[in-house]
Amino acid sequence: MHCVKPPLMLIGLAILLVMLTFFAICVGAVPISWPLLSQTPFNQGVWQVLLSIRLPRIALTLLIGAALAVSGAIMQGLFRNPLADPGLLGVSTGASLAVAFAIILPFSLPAALALYGHVFAAFIGSLVIGLFIFSLSQPMHSSLTKLLLAGIAINALCGAMIGIISYLTNEQQLRELSLWSMGNLSHAQWPLVIGALLVIMPTLLLSFTMAKSLNLLQLGEEEAHYLGLNIKRTKCALLLLSALLIAVSVSLTGIIGFVGLVVPHLIRLQFGADHRWLLPGSALGGAILLLVADTIARTIVAPAEMPVGLLTSLLGGPYFLWLILRQKG
Amino acid sequence: MIKAENLCYDFGQHTLIKSVNLDLVAGQLTVLIGPNGAGKTTLLRLLTGYLQPSSGQCALNGRNLEQWSSSALAKVRAVMQQHTQLSFPFTVREVVTMGAAPYRHFDQKQLDQIMQQTDCDSLQHKDYRYLSGGEQQRVQLARALVQLGMTSDEDRWLFLDEPTSALDLYHQQSTLRLVKQLTKDNHLGVCCILHDLNLAALYADNILLLSGGQLVKQGTPQAVLTRECLTRWYGADLITVQHPHYALPQIHLLP
Secondary structure (H helix, E strand, C coil): CCCCCHHHHHHHHHHHHHHHHHHHHHCCCCCCCHHHHHHCCCCCCHHHHHHHHHHHHHHHHHHHHHHHHHHHHHHHHHCCCCCCCHHHHCHHHHHHHHHHHHHHCCCCCCHHHHCCHHHHHHHHHHHHHHHHHHHHCCCCCCCHHHHHHHHHHHHHHHHHHHHHHHHHCCHHHHHHHHHHHCCCCCCCCHHHHHHHHHHHHHHHHHHHHCHHHHHHHCCCHHHHHHCCCCHHHHHHHHHHHHHHHHHHHHHHHCCCCCHHHHHHHHHHHHHCCCHHHHHHHHHHHHHHHHHHHHHHHHHCCCCCCCCHHHHHHHHHHHHHHHHHHHCCC | CEEEEEEEEEECCEEEEEEEEEEECCCCEEEEECCCCCCHHHHHHHHHCCCCCCEEEEEECCEEHHHCCHHHHHHHEEEECCCCCCCCCCEHHHHHHHHHCCCCCCCHHHHHHHHHHCCCCCCCCCEHHHCCHHHHHHHHHHHHHHHHHCCCCCCEEEEEECCCCCCCHHHHHHHHHHHHHHHHHCCEEEEEECCCHHHHHHHCCEEEEEECCEEEEEECHHHHCCHHHHHHHHCCCEEEEECCCCCCEEEEECC
16 A cells, blocks of 8 residues: 555654754755855854854744644544544644633733743643543543534633733733744753753554554543553543643744644655554654644745744645545545 | 353443353354344454453353453454454554564564465465455455464464355355364364354364354254244245255255
């Protein structure tokens, strides 16, 4: 069924990612090139742009892209539904609500932390919703359908509350909130990037070890049970991993849609459904899509920027549609 | 040996299984029959350890089901359900290989042999989702056999929930012949739900008739598949005759 073996395709994706990363380092509002770097004394001019603006941003982009796509792949596998995405359980809406609160509430953080105010708010919001969903999944015989419906209810509830808050905000605050919700990678700084790395990398690696369990889960919970899988533990672990990935992503970059839904789908079309290849493939694919989208977002209207969340959908949408229409049967 | 004692299962206010006592013996094909809603699938789920009984107990190979870890149980007990649907494009070979999940290593050759026995080798690289219902059943049977194929020193148990419901005549015969042959060759016990009583008569060593959650009759096909018994529990208008070539009952419905 697959003409190229998945390991080869994985290597291919990795090479593509490395090439794109080098390309992305070079382009931007301040172009960077080797000759230019060698002529400039270290830690001045372009070096500063490279080290304190471009590199952290690209590193964050790669991490968030991978996290979003793998989180989506886990959700789709867990719910056995190709339409599931990381936003399904309301985690990102919870984050939005917390950010909305943070924007209108009058108190402010100490100066050193003020920059990270939205990050903290979003992380707390997504964690609260994540833990709530997790506690719902605890009682025996709780079905995935119930979880899904609970997610819909949470999404609706948080959405309505965001609506109320938006209604109460002034123009300035409203703009801030709506820009946040379009996703943005521009405030990437090394402390944030390193924090993200420390959470995302172990979570990704752990989720790769769950690939075989995710495969068995595709046969249905009963069947997976007969094959010796501890269903309850597996479901909890997968939920937690996926919620953690989405919580970190949303809190650092706002809502970036589409990556989590579409990347696993694209990878599955090429790699097949085996999660042992799908999860690492999605990580690479998500990093690539977000890198391309962000590079365009920061160059197309330079020196201004487009919200990257808009671009992921603008880029991914037509390509995805083309793939679906091209498919036979 | 599987031994169920006084097995009961309540769901809400309904009692689905009422004090069932039964023994399953390795090396035998036991067929579970009964009208719709008699509790056949529920009983199967109790015997396989998927559901915990409300009262009573069930022991497999001398050990109570609750004492088995699910991974140890997976090596001696496999279940094929009525329908298994997938949402993602797994190939047939990938699905069959999932049967080897309880084991660290699996034997490619044995897998190939099982694929051949179940007539799945021509389907190997196809997308499972686009197979017909009958082909899917054969793939699931292969998967269940792979799951049991790797252990040898203990009695193993295969549970089948209507394995032939979507199969054509040839594959009904070959599937049941295969299962029957497996019970002769290895120390394998099979418990199989069948709706087709004539098939049950041809292959069963032992038949259990379930009605309203109770085991109302058990014994050889000749003992259970009588006109009187079937009319009473199924309520259908029928006669039984002897198979022209074998000393086995066959059932004919009346128009």
